[in-house]
Amino acid sequence: MKDQQKKSLKYYEIILEWFKQQLTTGALKEGDSIPSERDLAAQFGVSRVPVREALRILEYIGIVTNSSDGMIIQHVDAQMMAPKINFASEITRETMENLFEVRVFLESAAAYYAAIRRTEDDLRGLKESIDLMADACLNGSQNDEEVIQASHDFHFKVIRTAKNPVLENVYRNLYDLLEISKHYTLNPADNLDSTLMDHEAIYYKIQDRDADMASKYMKLHLTRAKKKLLQQN
Known part of the structure; x- marks a missing residue:
């Protein structure tokens, strides 16, 4: 991939493009084990954050799966190898709307x-997430994983502050999609x-x-x- 193209992609998209190249050339085939998160990072x-995001997308679209030996290539669809196919786009608009x-x-x-139900400790935690996001924006980390993570942390802390274990468990099950959805809604710097x-x-x-x-x-x-999501798609 050319350097100029790399600069226009997010970290997780670069990793997805690498997987696409490996699958297209046959370097990775069905049944093959893939490198660990640490090795890919x-x-x-x-960091491991964009690696996890890339692997989640590949898992959602059925290309990789967990096995007793780690993650393996589960399925290689010839249509998925078409030049214009972008793995990141396979998390569909409908999925995001439903989310x-x-x-x-x-x-x-x-x-x-x-x-x-909030306590003073809860308020300190929420304020900390807001301050981290503000600092990341001021330091030029817009569109970066720091901003995305700070935003997600704030939302998760609101869930935790509600002090409802059932609600928290349901929300935790949405974690993978929530992480990916941040890239669809926290892109343009003028909206941060x-x-x-x-x-x-x-x-x-x-x-x-x-309340x-x-x-x-x-x-x-x-x-x-x-x-914003609907306007972008």
Whole structure:
């Protein structure tokens, strides 16, 4: 892959492109074991976060699967090897739309109960995630995994602050798709400020124990994110 092309791709997309090349050339075939997360991270000079994201996408579209010996190539479809096919795009728009419908339902309820049940420790944790996202934006890490992770941490801490183990377990099961969905909704730099302000608004309503408004602001935040997703696709 040319250097200029690499610069236009996110880390996980570079890893996906490498897998596509390996499958196209036959270097990786059905039944073959794939390198470990640690080895792939070292190979590409990245953390394990983008490696996991790439592997999740490959698992969702059925190319890799877990086995007793680790992850292996499960299926190689000739159509998937077409030059214009991008593995990252195989997480479909419909999947993302469905995810946001579930998120609005779960997270608006979580914000409601978080406002009622929050402690000072909870507030410190939420503020820490907001500060990390702000710092990452100011330091020029926009579109980077730091911003994505800080945003996800904030949302997960709202879930945890609701202090409902059933809700938290359901949310944990969405973790893989949530990580991938951040790349669809946290791309354009000019939208990160509004995302940060949304997080701050939700935080202050939770701090004020205003359950109805905390829920409303969370719903508005996720509705805006969903609208942005639809505009991009």
